[in-house]
Amino acid sequence: AQKVTQAQTEISVVEKEDVTLDCVYETRDTTYYLFWYKQPPSGELVFLIRRNSFDEQNEISGRYSWNFQKSTSSFNFTITASQVVDSAVYFCALGPQGSGNTGKLIFGQGTTLQVKP
């Protein structure tokens, strides 16, 4: 069975603090994709990153960075110097590889991040 677990339900930090959102996944597939999406209060999910299971290099995009460790089946997301605008629900998701079911994602439960001024 495929599963994504985001153990942190809610996190509250003060602006400028660094924060890491954890994501652990389970799959028997040898190849797969991992995603992070952000859901601001408006409700619309916004794509942040897609990572192929073959690529274990960490990635940095501005204040955002992602740490993919296949050995521990984790794909953690860190926000450096958090800002109030980062307040949102963040979802980690697992997706199959291949041209078949390419949009059927398995989502985690989500982590609500509150950044206080």
Added chain:
Amino acid sequence: DGGITQSPKYLFRKEGQNVTLSCEQNLNHDAMYWYRQDPGQGLRLIYYSQIVNDFQKGDIAEGYSVSREKKESFPLTVTSAQKNPTAFYLCASSIGRQGGYSGANVLTFGAGSRLTVL
């Protein structure tokens, strides 16, 4: 600007009534999806369609129906058979098969429709 439009944003339904949620996209995407979001449960797939006139059940299709008569449109009907319909419904699309063998597609989401059963 290209995107996905969902309507209505808020909908109230009496028990026993069917309701239809609209989803329209102008991204020229082949594939479209309906997800349901409940507090603390993440998103769960209801139905998806990879091409016009074809669709498949997702993980929680019971009590729902869809149609895909046009590439741009993928309406979802919540029937009276759905026992717990109060939820936030999200429509999404992806490039689909036209993207080639590129693995799991990036989803573009609409702003959602919140359905409340009275």
